[in-house]
Amino acid sequence: EVRLLESGGGLVQPGGSLRLSCAASGFTFSNYAMSWVRQAPGKGLEWVSALSGSGSSTYYADSVKGRFTISRDNSKNTLYLQMNSLRGEDTAVYYCASIKTGGDVFDIWGQGTMVTVSS
Amino acid sequence: AIRITQSPSSLSASIGDRVTITCRASQGISNYLAWYQQKPGKAPRLLISAASILQSGVPSGFSGSGSGTDFTLTISYLRSEDFATYYCQQYYNYPLTFGGGTKVEIK
Numbered sequence: 001e002v003r004l005l006e007s008g009g010g011l012v013q014p015g016g017s018l019r020l021s022c023a024a025s026g027f028t029f030s031n032y033a034m035s036w037v038r039q040a041p042g043k044g045l046e047w048v049s050a051l052s053g054s055g056s057s058t059y060y061a062d063s064v065k066g067r068f069t070i071s072r073d074n075s076k077n078t079l080y081l082q083m084n085s086l087r088g089e090d091t092a093v094y095y096c097a098s099i100k101t102g103g104d105v106f107d108i109w110g111q112g113t114m115v116t117v118s119s
Numbered sequence: 120a121i122r123i124t125q126s127p128s129s130l131s132a133s134i135g136d137r138v139t140i141t142c143r144a145s146q147g148i149s150n151y152l153a154w155y156q157q158k159p160g161k162a163p164r165l166l167i168s169a170a171s172i173l174q175s176g177v178p179s180g181f182s183g184s185g186s187g188t189d190f191t192l193t194i195s196y197l198r199s200e201d202f203a204t205y206y207c208q209q210y211y212n213y214p215l216t217f218g219g220g221t222k223v224e225i226k
Contacts, residue, residue, distance in 0.1 A: 035215075037163075045155075045163065045206050047215040059213045062120070095162055103169065104210035105153040109162035 002026035002108050004096050009113030016086050016117070022079040022096030022110055030054075030074040033099035035106060036081050038092035038115075046092075049081065050099065063089075086117045121145050121209050125218030131226040138194040140205055140221045147187045148211035154183055154192045155206045157220075163206065167192065197223075 008020040022034070035050040049070040050059040058070055069082040079096050093114050097106035122145040132138050142152065150170040155163040165174050167183040170190055180195045194201055202225055207218040 044220045045157075045208075045217045047208075047217065050213070050215070061214050100165070100168065103151065103153075104213075104215055105165060105168045105208065106155075106163070107165050107174070109164070112162055 004098065004108055004110035006094065006096050006110045006113040009094065009115045011116045011118065012086055013119050014087060014117055017082070017084045018086065018115060020081040020083065020094055020096075020113060020115070022081075024077045024079065024098070027098070027108075029072075029077040032101070033104075034070075034072060034079045035097050035099055035104075036070065036079075037095045037097055037106065037109075038090075039095070039112075040089070040092040043092075048094070050104070051079070083115070086115075088117050091115060091117050120214050121148060121211060121216055123207055123209055123216050123218040125207055125221055127221060128219060129222040129224060131224050132197050133226045134197055134199060136197045138197055138201075138223060140192045140207075140223075142185075142190045142192075142207035142218045144188045144190075144209055144211075148209045150186050151209055151211040152183075152185065152190045153208045153210065154181075155208065156201075156203045157206065158203045166205075194223075 003025045005023045036048040051070045067085045071080045093112040095112045096110045098108040100107040124143045152170045154167040157163040171183045204222045
């Protein structure tokens, strides 16, 4: 069964840091680009970052550029999102998603992990 | 960044109704548009890619059309399990962007 499982969310103070993880199983992880998408409470979807299968190409939304870093360890089938200088507006459920071959759409999603930035 | 305007933001409909949701891109995106369904407390589900290609396992009552700047998701016969929020997403270029969503509620 193809599965993505996020972890690492929680409560953090403004200015703090957090690292999210996404463990993949059921498919050849290194063959797929991966992405993070977030959803603030009661709001719509916002793409955050994407990473090629090899890890050589990265993309970021302007809202997180310079603060967040996406990475992957293909030997561990795991995607990461290092989040620094967190702000209240980063409060959201963070989903990891695999990117479908042939187009940058999200075909497999994790269940999400909640990040709350508050003092 | 390409802006996607989705309408309506919400609608009320009955079982058996035909429902249409539209997305308009701020510039031409060819057919690089996807549609997702999201139910409360759940992750989104990919329904359609390339504007009109139904994903495996998606009921045939869903269809997508459009190219360039204007796109449509149609649910031809609304079923109880179709009440959800729907999002479109452009993947013509980065940053990838979503429409604001359409909540389909029971009338």
